[in-house]
Every structure is written in structure tokens, then in C-alpha cells.
Amino acid sequence: MKNRMEEIRKDKGIRQEDFARALGVSRQTISSLETGRYNPSIQLAYKIARYFDLTIEEVFLFEE
């Protein structure tokens, strides 16, 4: 699944390390999420969207 995590994070000037710490995951997980190699659980997706003050649909781009 594609997402806008990297774009939004960079826009907000947040480092991967800080983002990872806030979500309680490793920096490698953030990296994998941003490159689309790993899809998050619904719980983590919620946490990410909430962290950015956005909805899940605004962060994650669903495609068939």
C-alpha cells in the first residue's frame, strides 16, 4: 500500500528517530513503512494518522 508518510513527516520537519520513538516502534520500521515494504496494522495506521493530525485515508492511499 502506498502512503504519504515520508512526505508528511519531512514537511513537518520530524526526524525518523523521533517519529519512531513517538509511535513506540523502531526506526527501521518507519523506514520500511515509508518505502512501502511493510504495511502497518490498523492500530499502527491509526497511531500514525493521529500523530499527524490527519485521517488514515489522508496518509495511506488504498489501491486495488
Added chain:
Amino acid sequence: MKPNRNIRYRWILSILYGVIGISLIACNLFHAVDDYWSGMGAALLVISVLQVLRLIRYKSDPQYKEATDTAVNDERNRFLSTKAWSWAGYLYIMIAAVGSIVFKLLNQETLMFAASGSVCIILVLYWISYLIVRKKY
């Protein structure tokens, strides 16, 4: 499992390993068991000491605690671990299945039965696990 409960469980397990290890070594000193068991006792004792050292560090070093908690709770890590176990199981079945054929061709009946038997056990365990997990989720 709650973190505190998990830590308590690890403490108990570490101490238990140590007690079993020391007991086995002591039994060997009194010639009650052979060197195989004292070797296992020594290994358990080493594991116990290492686990206790890790637990002490976990308690006293906040940075280490944070890194450990993140590694344990990180969902990608859990996913990777599950995936790796799945691959390991699949590879084991493949290797044992091929091995049983090779051992049969080499007239190594005991090894052939051990290899094919282990494949059967793993498959039975898989189906039992599948039925349990299906009810759980």
C-alpha cells in the same frame, strides 16, 4: 502479557535455569549423572547468569530498557519473527522430506524413519495449531 508480569516471569525462569544448572553440576560431582547432564547444567547456568545480567541492566539502564521495549513491542519485528519461523518450518519440512528419500536410497533406514517421522510430526502439529488458532481468531 503485561510487561511487569513478563519481567517477573523472566526472573523466575532465569533463577530456575540457574538452580537446575547447579543441581545437575552437583549431581555430576557426586557421580549421580554423567558428563552429558553436567554439560547441560553448565549451559543452563551460563544462560541463567546472562539472563540475570540482562534483567539487571534492563532495570537500571533506562536507555537499554527503552531499546528493549521497542524491539519487543515493535510490530514489524513480530511480523519478521513470525515470517522467519514460517520459513524455517517450511524449509525444515522440505529438507527432511528430501532427506528421507536420500536416506532411503542410501539404505539408511533409521535416518529415513527419523526424517519422515519428523515431517509427519511437524504436519500434525501444524494442523493442531491451525485448528486452535482458527478458534482463537
